[in-house]
Amino acid sequence: MRILLISDLHFSADISPAEYEKQHPGARASAASGPLLGFLPSERMEKMISVIEKEHEAAPLDAVIIPGDLSIDDYPFRHLGINWCEKFKDLYLPRFPAPTFVIPGNHDSYPEEIWHGIFGKSRQFSTVLDGCLFLLADTYRDPAKSASGSPYTPLDLAWAKGEMEKHPGLPVFLVAHYFRPESESQDFLDFLADNPRIVMLFMGHSHRFEVRRLPQEAGGKPLVDIGAFSYYTKPTNGVWDFDIFDPEWRWGYQILELTASAAATYHVFPAVTYRAHNGIFAFEQKTTERITVPLCRGGESG
Numbered sequence: 234m235r236i237l238l239i240s241d242l243h244f245s246a247d248i249s250p251a252e253y254e255k256q257h258p259g260a261r262a263s264a265a266s267g268p269l270l271g272f273l274p275s276e277r278m279e280k281m282i283s284v285i286e287k288e289h290e291a292a293p294l295d296a297v298i299i300p301g302d303l304s305i306d307d308y309p310f311r312h313l314g315i316n317w318c319e320k321f322k323d324l325y326l327p328r329f330p331a332p333t334f335v336i337p338g339n340h341d342s343y344p345e346e347i348w349h350g351i352f353g354k355s356r357q358f359s360t361v362l363d364g365c366l367f368l369l370a371d372t373y374r375d376p377a378k379s380a381s382g383s384p385y386t387p388l389d390l391a392w393a394k395g396e397m398e399k400h401p402g403l404p405v406f407l408v409a410h411y412f413r414p415e416s417e418s419q420d421f422l423d424f425l426a427d428n429p430r431i432v433m434l435f436m437g438h439s440h441r442f443e444v445r446r447l448p449q450e451a452g453g454k455p456l457v458d459i460g461a462f463s464y465y466t467k468p469t470n471g472v473w474d475f476d477i478f479d480p481e482w483r484w485g486y487q488i489l490e491l492t493a494s495a496a497a498t499y500h501v502f503p504a505v506t507y508r509a510h511n512g513i514f515a516f517e518q519k520t521t522e523r524i525t526v527p528l529c530r531g532g533e534s535g
Contacts, residue, residue: 234363239486240437241302241461247273263305265475271508284503289330301338301410307377338410339373339382359396370409411438426452459487478509
């Protein structure tokens with residue numbers, strides 16, 4: 234089975250924040266909305282769809298997972314007048330080439346009833362793919378009160394343990410918009426360390442691809458930050474300029490391949506030309522080395 238994970242798409246209007254606020258009095262449009270890096274948001278979404286279609290044509294995908302930040306809506310803080318998560322669902326989700334599973338990020342701060350009304354699923358849920366249990370967790374459960382969106386909330390351990398009990402014996406993959414171990418309890422670390430069924434963790438949020446190992450007190454599990462398909466997230470000389478480009482913030486996505494005995498994952502940086510405030514940067518496609526972890530299968534299939 235081949236699963237593609239892609240995060241932090243940040244779909245928004247094609248117009249500048251200033252123009253958006255003119256058209257929507259009372260709105261607080263994000264400075265990261267509108268045209269960036271030489272792309273309108275709609276053009277960036279088309280680029281994303283095209284690279285996913287190319288990946289699917291090269292080797293068929295069986296599923297897609299989007300762990301959050303479809304938007305920069307920061308509901309109810311921004312008063313945008315348009316639900317950009319819903320627009321993304323309507324315009325782009327039907328074009329994904331495989332069943333697609335979506336959970337919210339810190340900027341997708343709609344309450345459960347609105348989120349479920351859009352996507353037909355709760356803000357967190359589990360699913361079984363190729364005999365493996367995927368826990369798609371919500372770690373931003375509180376409303377947005379600022380431009381940073383919802384604050385981090387620890388993993389719902391009772392929910393995670395309950396889902397694992399429903400599916401005994403299956404290898405487990407934990408997916409969330411973000412995991413912040415320093416904001417978690419000792420119970421979280423023990424949960425990871427004491428459960429050999431948990432294979433690895435995937436997250437987004439930072440907009441930068443990185444693979445690291447959790448400390449041994451958390452079982453030493455691989456924690457994969459799958460990057461983003463949007464913008465640079467560091468201030469430059471104390472000023473937030475989302476139209477700056479840095480190669481560490483290249484757009485990309487993660488591939489997870491499951492076999493009878495192993496899970497292998499690698500990152501793909503597609504070919505893109507970025508036109509930023511600090512220059513023009515053209516890159517060919519690049520794929521990182523694989524990380525392979527044994528799978529101990531012994532439970533139900535699905």
